[in-house]
Amino acid sequence: MKVKFIGGAGTVTGSKTLIESNGIRILIDCGLFQGIKPLRELNWEPLPILPATIDFVLLTHGHLDHCGWLPRLVNQGFEGKIYCTSPTKDITKLILLDSAKIQEEEAKKANEGKYSKHEIAEPLYTVEQAEKVFPFFRVIKTNEPVPLDAQIEAIYTNAGHILGACSIALTLENKTLVFSGDIGRDNDVLMYPPTKPKKADYVFLESTYGDRLHPHTDTKLELETYINNTVEKGGTIIIPSFAVERAQTIMYLLWQLREEDRIPNILYIIDTPMGINALNIFSNNKKWHKLSLEECAEMSKMFSLVSDYQETIEVIFDEQPKVVIAASGMVTGGRVLGYLEHYIGLPETTVIIVGYQAEGTRGRKLLEGAKEIKIHGRYYQVKANILEIQGLSAHGDQKDLLNWLSELENKPTRVFLVHGENQPMDELRIKIHEKYGFDCKIPLMGQEFEL
Structure with missing residues (x-):
């Protein structure tokens, strides 16, 4: 079994984590890169593997940095299934249509205003291409096993970040891989607290606020x-x-x-x-x-x-x-x-x-x-x-992220820190090691590991 980090590594955007096991390829999230130009330019690059060879996409939630590259994936040949909760499906539809519309409008403005560096500015994807994603959605229920294959199942649990946001426990080859998605706060105004995992051989933990504590202000x-x-x-x-x-x-x-x-x-x-x-x-x-x-x-x-x-x-x-x-x-x-x-x-x-x-x-x-x-x-x-x-903020801070790991009944083989910038990730790595003694790894973009 292998994991490859093709997004959301060293950055808080473009989340994409690829799992390969016995000929099955599973992509956890399929997000858009945002921010500095070198990252945005990655949206135009092909994946390091052919989209047609991906069997499943498991979406943690519907924010653009987790779902916004789906139209490109489908346009380049993906024909598998996209699993998510019902609210995530509805939100992802809204997000993708809005994203496509904005890109069409900005390409049009750039061409009319002649401020694009390209001879003709083109949108990353169109509304029509975004709509082609929708037939691939499959809605799941939380806390119920979802069989992906004879030997692979996924269980979604509430992550508290936005409506429909979930962490995903993926069981395959007698191992449990837990993907946090974006973790909400334990005391959010609107959302319920995230469900903490009980068992994990490998954890893939977001680290957006790995170096920060939210202030106790009114x-x-x-x-x-x-x-x-x-x-x-x-x-x-x-x-x-x-x-x-x-x-x-x-x-x-x-x-x-x-x-x-x-x-x-x-x-x-x-x-x-x-x-x-x-x-x-x-x-x-x-x-x-x-x-x-x-x-x-x-x-x-x-x-x-x-x-x-x-x-x-x-x-x-x-x-x-x-x-x-x-x-x-x-x-x-x-x-x-x-x-x-x-x-x-x-x-x-x-x-x-x-x-x-x-x-x-x-x-x-x-x-x-x-x-x-x-x-x-x-x-x-x-x-x-x-x-x-x-x-x-809808993201848990350092204390929330550490707390999310607190109910694990076993010591994971490794915790991978993803979806964060370098300093927050490194500070969270140190805190996790100090508090729990877990082996923590900060993967680089494009890096691959055998599990």
């Missing part, structure tokens, strides 16, 4: 303060957000603040068609989160839901103070770019960063104090107030 108070201070100056608050789970968490907290009369009665806008559709997924999957149907309905009433791009233009040029939640979460594309083009140069504007920002993304650059950012081929001066709320 997230609602931070939101309240930032919004009130900005409105007093007559400014607009822009919150770049992942459309699934993060947008709904922010909506919930803003709704609570408004109910408590702690923030003003101004315009509160959700400008992400995918985030609006995700609200329906929340309502249809009650067992996956803590909100009641009544709370889902009530908090939605507070917000103006913008889906048509013409409405976006109208909102952008409406000068009155407002709070806008718009995708994407790392400011790599989507509707939020239109708002930033108009508002990033105004000192009364506040941009609130609420999630992990991968290396090389606009969100990371803003957090690091960039004086200008490039959007659609043009540079914009950054005069807005850039603030961060760390308490809204």
